[in-house]
Amino acid sequence: MSGNMQFNLSGKTAIITGAASGIGRAIAEAYARAGAGVAIADLNEAGAEVVAKAINAAGGKAMGVSMDVTDETSVNTATDRVVGALGPIDILVSNAGIQIVNPIETYNFSDWKKMLAIHMDGAFLTTKAALKSMYAEHRGGVVIYMGSVHSHEASKLKSAYVAAKHGLLGLARVLAKEGGPKGVRSHVICPGFVRTPLVEKQIPEQARKLQISEQEVIRNVMLKDTVDAEFTTVEDVANLALLLAAFPSAALTGQSLVVSHGWYMG
Ligand code: NAD
Numbered sequence: 001m002s003g004n005m006q007f008n009l010s011g012k013t014a015i016i017t018g019a020a021s022g023i024g025r026a027i028a029e030a031y032a033r034a035g036a037g038v039a040i041a042d043l044n045e046a047g048a049e050v051v052a053k054a055i056n057a058a059g060g061k062a063m064g065v066s067m068d069v070t071d072e073t074s075v076n077t078a079t080d081r082v083v084g085a086l087g088p089i090d091i092l093v094s095n096a097g098i099q100i101v102n103p104i105e106t107y108n109f110s111d112w113k114k115m116l117a118i119h120m121d122g123a124f125l126t127t128k129a130a131l132k133s134m135y136a137e138h139r140g141g142v143v144i145y146m147g148s149v150h151s152h153e154a155s156k157l158k159s160a161y162v163a164a165k166h167g168l169l170g171l172a173r174v175l176a177k178e179g180g181p182k183g184v185r186s187h188v189i190c191p192g193f194v195r196t197p198l199v200e201k202q203i204p205e206q207a208r209k210l211q212i213s214e215q216e217v218i219r220n221v222m223l224k225d226t227v228d229a230e231f232t233t234v235e236d237v238a239n240l241a242l243l244l245a246a247f248p249s250a251a252l253t254g255q256s257l258v259v260s261h262g263w264y265m266g
Helices: 022-033 045-057 072-086 109-138 159-182 197-210 214-222 234-246
Strands: 013-017 037-042 061-066 091-094 141-146 184-191 255-259
Touching: 013 022, 013 072, 013 109, 022 037, 022 045, 022 061, 022 091, 022 234, 037 045, 037 072, 045 061, 061 072, 072 109, 091 109, 109 141, 109 159, 109 184, 141 159, 141 234, 159 184, 184 234, 197 214, 234 255
Parallel strands: 013 037, 013 091, 037 061, 091 141, 141 184, 184 255
Antiparallel strands: none
């Protein structure tokens, strides 16, 4: 029996990477409102502290923690600190990410490696660290990867991003199989365009590289295939992350859920 669904995360501990900004911040705030203790893990330590302070001031339980998701020692040290302060990890949201756009022929190999390090190595290292808590005494848990519509679709200029975001589907599916018998579920959330700093930076860059106006980037590139020409919001993504974290059984695992105003309907 899995029981009725309640969006209650009381007594749970969550690590959200890249939560000093954008989507990760909104997820941390939603989880804290649902009662979880949340760790704001980010390369931007000062930013993580600001978010943690705001959550604590609003009555939640949060800590900021410095973490570079591409560095194994940093991931393990930060995760141990969180376990020490908030308890074993029940929920990991592997969300930290950046964007570098360029056509393949001029895409620097160093940029390619940086993109894969943040999106793929980061997902692997944070998962491995969180599983220590989740596999101990059959505690179980949930791992949510921040994919993208680009886990399913391609766009020009985004070779490394699209390759990495597709790769997360594979990692999530392997984890669903390996973790299933140990009570660990995994999912990939695939948002359409959300107006965070990551996207604001891309609008003028894409306009320059595609030689079109910024309005055209928004209308003809970013929102072209949505059903209503609307951006997805950080709250939309956070609501889905809350549903996936709170889902009461392993009936829902290994899935990729797309929140994109109908851009991708596969
Ligand atoms: P954002 O730029 O607002 O936030 C990203 C955060 O990640 C920042 O706080 C940054 O400091 C942190 N970060 C970067 N490198 C890091 C590292 N090595 N270690 C730890 N933290 C690091 O971006 P966002 O739009 O909120 O993106 C969050 C995730 O959502 C990314 O994985 C992104 O690919 C994905 N996503 C974003 C959109 C969108 O339209 N914004 C759409 C689909 C998917």
